[in-house]
Amino acid sequence: MNQYYTNVEETQKVVNISFTNWNESIVNVYIKVNSKPSLTEYDYLLTESDSILSISNTLNQTYYIGVYGKGGGQKGDFIELYSLTVAKSENPNPDTPFWDLLTIFMVLFFGGGGLVVSVVVILIVILVCCGIISCAICNNRKKELSNSINYGNNQHHFQIEYYQHI
Numbered sequence: 001m002n003q004y005y006t007n008v009e010e011t012q013k014v015v016n017i018s019f020t021n022w023n024e025s026i027v028n029v030y031i032k033v034n035s036k037p038s039l040t041e042y043d044y045l046l047t048e049s050d051s052i053l054s055i056s057n058t059l060n061q062t063y064y065i066g067v068y069g070k071g072g073g074q075k076g077d078f079i080e081l082y083s084l085t086v087a088k089s090e091n092p093n094p095d096t097p098f099w100d101l102l103t104i105f106m107v108l109f110f111g112g113g114g115l116v117v118s119v120v121v122i123l124i125v126i127l128v129c130c131g132i133i134s135c136a137i138c139n140n141r142k143k144e145l146s147n148s149i150n151y152g153n154n155q156h157h158f159q160i161e162y163y164q165h166i
Helices: 098-130
Strands: 002-007 014-021 027-033 044-046 051-056 062-069 078-081 144-151 154-161
Touching (some): 044 051
Antiparallel strands (some): 014 051, 027 044, 144 154
8 A cells, every 4th residue: 555644734624635546447545544544444535536535624633645456457547636725826816917906006096095095005015026025825835746656567656745655
């Protein structure tokens, strides 16, 4: 059994694990909280391809994930696991163009917001753009670990996000 684990941080309240098997062989995903899973002892089990498991209230716990399967076919088994807990990017609004910010400024300035509001908005925009002001979501970076493991004639591909191999 290939085993992985993920530590769930305090800010993450839900862990979503999706499982896809592109082959007809039998592959199962075993999940256990705070200890390694086995074929007989586990908290959650994914047995069907395109399964999605949402685990709530995951604060300060370690989730161990075991992947077990019998290979078959010419392509082998392909498994993808994802932990999509919080959307993390350096720019919380990457699609907001500069002209939208300028429009907001013009509405506040000419729409009765006055000079004080306009100055505050300009200062906030400048401080955010310079990186002086930021938020927790902006600073977190996505960690990815890709792994490819060979078993006999079958090749197993894993793409693990937020997971570390044991």
